[in-house]
Amino acid sequence: MFNIKVNPRKAKQNLDLQSLSKEELIDRVQQLESHVIQLRNLLKPKSVPDKHEMKQKAFDHKKYVSYINIFEHVILNFYQILLFIFRYAKRHVLLQVAYVGWDYAGFVVQEHTEKTIEAEVFKALEKTRLLESRETSNYHRCGRTDKGVSSFGQAISIDLRSNLSEGKGVFIPDGHQAKVGNTVEIDYVGILNKVLPPEIRMIAWAPINQSLSARFDCRQRTYHYYFPKANLNIERMRVASQSLIGEHDFRNLCKMDVGNGVIKFDRRIIDIQIEAIDDDKTNSYSMIRLKLIGQAFLWHQVRCIVAILFLIGQGKEETTIIQELLDVERNPRKPQYGMASEIPLNLFTCTYSDDDCQWIYDAESLRYVISGYQTLWAENSIKATMIKEMLNSLEGLVDDKIESQLKGLVYGVEPKTYLPLMERQKCESLEERIHVYAKRQRIEVIETDANCP
Structure with missing residues (x-):
C-alpha cells in the first residue's frame, strides 16, 4: 500500500477544488483518468524480446520511486475530487426508465449474470457519479419484470447528487454541504442516456418527497x-x-x-x-x-x-x-x-398522484431517445418485412390458408x-x-x- 502524506502546499491545492465549477471539475476528473491510463500503460510489462536480444538491465530505483510519487499524486487528487463530489446536496427523484428487454435476463440484479437492466442502470449511475452507492441511495423499483420483458414506463425512486441547496426532494446529509446560489439542476436524463446501452433509456425525471417509494406509492x-x-x-x-x-x-x-x-x-x-x-x-x-x-x-x-x-x-x-x-x-x-x-409483454406505464409526481421532459433528450429507438425499430422492421415477403411467396404456392402465427x-x-x-x-x-x-x-x-x- 502507498503511504500518502499531504504537505501544506498540496492540501491548499486540494482545497482549491471546491472553487471549481461542475464543468471544470468533470474536465479535471477526465484528465486524471487519462493520466491513470497512461501510467498503467507505462508500467505494463513489455513483451518479452527474442532470446538473442535479451540483456540484463539494472533495476532503476530512482525511476521506480518516481512512478510511486506520480501515483500518489494522482490517487490523492482523484480521492479528493470524489470526496468533493459526494459532499453535494442530494435529491430524492423518480426516474422513468424505458428498455427493450428481449436480450436481458430481467430487470432485477442477479448473482449469476450481469446482463440485467438494473445492473446497467447502476453502472451508469456510478459512472456519472450521481450516487455514492446503491446501499445508501434509498432505492426502490416499481416492478420486477422477468427475462425478456420490456418497459416504456418503469419507474425507480432514488437519491441522487443535486446542484441545488433547496427544492422539492432536496436534502443535505450530515457531513455534506451544498453550493448556494445554483438554480439549474443536473441534467439527470441527458447524462445517463450518454452512458447507457442503446436498448435502455431514461425518458423523464421528477422531484419527489423523500418518503415517496416507486413501488409502494404507485397508484x-x-x-x-x-x-x-x-x-x-x-x-x-x-x-x-x-x-x-x-x-x-x-x-x-x-x-x-x-x-x-x-x-x-x-x-x-x-x-x-x-x-x-x-x-x-x-x-x-x-x-x-x-x-x-x-x-x-x-x-x-x-x-x-x-x-x-x-x-x-x-x-x-x-x-x-x-x-x-x-x-x-x-x-x-x-x-x-x-x-x-x-x-x-411491456410494462407501459406506472402512474403516481399528480400531487406527488410531475414528470420533467427535456426536448433535446427526447430527440436523442427517439433517434436511438428509431434505429432499433428500423433493424427489427426490416427483418419483419423481409420474412413477410418470403411468406407471401410461400403462401402463393399452397392452396390452404395457414394461420399459425401464434405458434411459439x-x-x-x-x-x-x-x-x-x-x-x-x-x-x-x-x-x-x-x-x-x-x-x-x-x-x-x-x-x-x-x-x-
Whole structure:
C-alpha cells in the first residue's frame, strides 16, 4: 500500500477544488483518468524480446520511486475530487426508465449474470457519479419484470447528487454541504442516456418527497401485450376478458410464489382492452394490443391471462372459462397450461398522484431517445418485412390458408387432440403448497402487501 502524506502546499491545492465549477471539475476528473491510463500503460510489462536480444538491465530505483510519487499524486487528487463530489446536496427523484428487454435476463440484479437492466442502470449511475452507492441511495423499483420483458414506463425512486441547496426532494446529509446560489439542476436524463446501452433509456425525471417509494406509492400499473390476429376471434376474447375486471383471487391465473411467503392472491383489475393496432383488421398478420390496467400484479399474471384468452379466441374454450378459474372455492387447484411468451409483454406505464409526481421532459433528450429507438425499430422492421415477403411467396404456392402465427407465443407442446382445461391434471392447491413449505421450514407464512407488483 502507498503511504500518502499531504504537505501544506498540496492540501491548499486540494482545497482549491471546491472553487471549481461542475464543468471544470468533470474536465479535471477526465484528465486524471487519462493520466491513470497512461501510467498503467507505462508500467505494463513489455513483451518479452527474442532470446538473442535479451540483456540484463539494472533495476532503476530512482525511476521506480518516481512512478510511486506520480501515483500518489494522482490517487490523492482523484480521492479528493470524489470526496468533493459526494459532499453535494442530494435529491430524492423518480426516474422513468424505458428498455427493450428481449436480450436481458430481467430487470432485477442477479448473482449469476450481469446482463440485467438494473445492473446497467447502476453502472451508469456510478459512472456519472450521481450516487455514492446503491446501499445508501434509498432505492426502490416499481416492478420486477422477468427475462425478456420490456418497459416504456418503469419507474425507480432514488437519491441522487443535486446542484441545488433547496427544492422539492432536496436534502443535505450530515457531513455534506451544498453550493448556494445554483438554480439549474443536473441534467439527470441527458447524462445517463450518454452512458447507457442503446436498448435502455431514461425518458423523464421528477422531484419527489423523500418518503415517496416507486413501488409502494404507485397508484396503478398498465401492461401492454402485442400479438398477431392469426385465427383468433377477437370479439370472443373481449367478451371473456370483461370477467377479469374487479377484485378477484387470481391464484389460477398466475404462478403461485408460495416459496417466498406469498399466500394472498387477491388483486384488482381496473380495465382491460383488446384493440387492433393496424388499419387492416381482417388480415391474419395484423397486430393486436391487449391493454391491462391494475393497481398491482402477481408473478406471471398477465402472461397466464393472455394464454387463456388465446384458447378462447381459438374456440378451444368457452368464454365462461375465466369465471370458472376465478371461482377458487369450486376450483381450488389450477389446471396445467402453458404461459404466453414474455417477448410481447411491456410494462407501459406506472402512474403516481399528480400531487406527488410531475414528470420533467427535456426536448433535446427526447430527440436523442427517439433517434436511438428509431434505429432499433428500423433493424427489427426490416427483418419483419423481409420474412413477410418470403411468406407471401410461400403462401402463393399452397392452396390452404395457414394461420399459425401464434405458434411459439405459448409455451408447451401442442397436443394433436385438445384436452379442455378443467379436464386436465391439476396442480397442488394453495393450502397444500403452504403445508409443504411450512413443513420443510422453508417459509414463514406472511401476507403480501396489496401494492406488491
